[in-house]
Structures are given as C-alpha cells and as structure tokens.
Amino acid sequence: DTAVSQTPKYLVTQMGNDKSIKCEQNLGHDTMYWYKQDSKKFLKIMFSYNNKELIINETVPNRFSPKSPDKAHLNLHINSLELGDSAVYFCASSPRTSRNEQFFGPGTRLTVL
Amino acid sequence: QKEVEQDPGPLSVPEGAIVSLNCTYSNSAFQYFMWYRQYSRKGPELLMYTYSSGNKEDGRFTAQVDKSSKYISLFIRDSQPSDSATYLCAMISGGSYIPTFGRGTSLIVHP
Helix, strand or coil, X not given: CCCEEEECCEEEECCCCCEEEEEEECCCCCEEEEEEECCCCCEEXXXXXXXXXXXXXXXXXXXXXXXXXXXXXXXXXXXCCCHHHXXXXXXXXXXXXXXXXXXXXXXXXXXXX | CCCEECCCCCEEEECCXXXXXXXXXXXXXXXXXXXXXXXXXXXCEEEEEECCCEEEEECCEEEEEECCCCEEEEEECCXXXXXXXXEEEEEEECCCCCCEECCCEEEEEEC
C-alpha cells in the first residue's frame, strides 16, 4: 500500500517520560510535516522537513525534536512529557510539484497521565 | 478573531439531502483553498483543492470560493451515510505551502 504510516497508533505514558513517534511515507514525496490536533480538533503545523532539512519550526517547545534520517522518514521525539501534550499527532507528506496537496497519516493518539 | 472560522456543528441531515458546509476567513493573502474529510480516528484526506474564485466540481462534491466575501463552501449532493465525517477547510497564502485549518464541521447523514 502506498501511504503515510505512523507508529504507534496509541501511546499512553506518564508525565516526565520521553517518547518517540515514527513516520514513514512511500509516496516518493520530498516534504514531510508534523501536525498536532488538539481536543477541539484544531490542526496546527509543528514542523516541516524538505529533503531531510528542517524548513519550518513553528512555536513549539524545544522538548519536541524532529529527526529525518532520510526523505522517507520523519520521527518526532518528545522529552519530559506534560499533560498538555496529550493530543493526536499527524504526520503528512507532499510532493515537490504540488506542496499544497498534503497526504496525512492515520495519527498517533498520545495520552499523558 | 481566528483567521479561519468554521462552525463545528454537528450538522445532521437525512440521506439524499444536499449539504452545505462553509468557512469564512479574514486573511486576504489566502490564495489556495482546500477541503479535507476526516473520518473518526483517521487522518484527514484531501477532497477538493481550488486556486481561484468560482466553482469546482468533482462527482457529488462542489467547492465554491468567493474571495470578495472571503467565504468558501463545499456542497455535497445526494448525501450518503458514508459521508458522515468531519470536514475541515484549509487555506494557504501565496508563497507558502503551510495550510491554516478551520476547526472542522461534524456531518452526520442518517439513513
């Protein structure tokens, strides 16, 4: 299946822990993104990578660190998790020829207790 | 005032109805307009993408953009229970490719 995939789908953890979410796309896209969707359903961009380089870093605590080992993968590491980090995190990708058209992964539902 | 306003609903309609979903925006720099459909516990899926004012049709879906009024709409004809989802509008300024999303409208189509 050609798609954007994320693991894990669900993540339940305690405050203060460090966790990672992985994302892979096999669509051949060169731009990847991380979004956060809060409980009110607002989707907000966190980071954007183009060909493994960080190009957008919105106002996000530096506890969040993206890493792109290659242009098909963009992982998100979160240190010292806080209650307010509970949300659904979506990875997305887009082709260079049409960056406005973004393809989203299924999401990772993070719950911080 | 948020840059993109969208009524969260829920909007409940009978099967076969024509559905109208709307967003208003305040940023006149927005040039690209999208509609995404998001099923429960799934990622958003791009439905329609328009650049200019006017209408764009794709099957049962019609996207309409009125830049002078800063208003966009998505019409769904002959709505089906499988159309039940949250519909998010999204907009992009010229020179950017990062969308600003509305909060989504929850649509329920009952048989």
